[in-house]
Amino acid sequence: KQEVTQIPAALSVPEGENLVLNCSFTDSAIYNLQWFRQDPGKGLTSLLLIQSSQREQTSGRLNASLDKSSGRSTLYIAASQPGDSATYLCAVKGTNAGKSTFGDGTTLTVKP
Amino acid sequence: GAGVSQSPSNKVTEKGKDVELRCDPISGHTALYWYRQSLGQGLEFLIYFQGNSAPDKSGLPSDRFSAERTGGSVSTLTIQRTQQEDSAVYLCASSLAGTGRYTEAFFGQGTRLTVV
Numbered sequence: 001k002q003e004v005t006q007i008p009a010a011l012s013v014p015e016g017e018n019l020v021l022n023c024s025f026t027d028s029a030i031y032n033l034q035w036f037r038q039d040p041g042k043g044l045t046s047l048l049l050i051q052s053s054q055r056e057q058t059s060g061r062l063n064a065s066l067d068k069s070s071g072r073s074t075l076y077i078a079a080s081q082p083g084d085s086a087t088y089l090c091a092v093k094g095t096n097a098g099k100s101t102f103g104d105g106t107t108l109t110v111k112p
Numbered sequence: 113g114a115g116v117s118q119s120p121s122n123k124v125t126e127k128g129k130d131v132e133l134r135c136d137p138i139s140g141h142t143a144l145y146w147y148r149q150s151l152g153q154g155l156e157f158l159i160y161f162q163g164n165s166a167p168d169k170s171g172l173p174s175d176r177f178s179a180e181r182t183g184g185s186v187s188t189l190t191i192q193r194t195q196q197e198d199s200a201v202y203l204c205a206s207s208l209a210g211t212g213r214y215t216e217a218f219f220g221q222g223t224r225l226t227v228v
Contacts, residue, residue: 032215043203044219098168098210102155
């Protein structure tokens with residue numbers, strides 16, 4: 001059974017800092033990994049999707065990496081802004097595709 | 113529509129009543145997923161539809177839960193004889209495909225269900 005862990009559970013940084021969020025998974029036989037953000041009381045917004053054959057994906061100030069063999073992914077946020085404050089979730093889709101297993105998220109607070 | 117649409121956005125129901133939650137996926141998306149997010153907990157998979165294939169119902173917590181997808185588009189999640197532990201946010205997502213390159217999942221805003 002796939003298990004997904006996100007560390008830290010919460011993070012508070014001053015505006016402008018670069019930061020890294022971590023996601024680890026127990027079964028390396030994955031189809032893809034997707035990062036989301038969730039604002040309070042809202043649904044999930046897709047940030048980046050990394051296919052199992054890829055090592056990283058970039059979108060604006062966000063860069064996500066994937067190391068399947070070690071069961072790890074990181075989300076790097078450059079020059080953080082207060083608007084980045086949200087909960088960040090990673091989701092791993094198994095090789096049979098279909099459902100994804102989610103981590104519990106990292107709640108990020110960026111202070112002005 | 114432009115995104116995944118869920119209705120109602122909020123639902124309060126009495127214990128023992130049946131409820132229906134609706135999901136309108138992005139037009140053309142063949143894969144549709146239901147998840148549940150309970151207070152202070154992570155997202156829990158419920159059910160997955162892919163085209164005309166038999167749905168993956170492995171996440172449904174009890175036989176009080178059922179879902180259907182009509183015409184490969186709109187989906188309805190039905191909870192019979194609701195219990196207080198059913199209180200949660202029910203999230204629907206869709207993707208262009210279930211396998212291959214186009215599996216990026218897009219989520220709706222969710223339906224917050226409260227059972228009193």
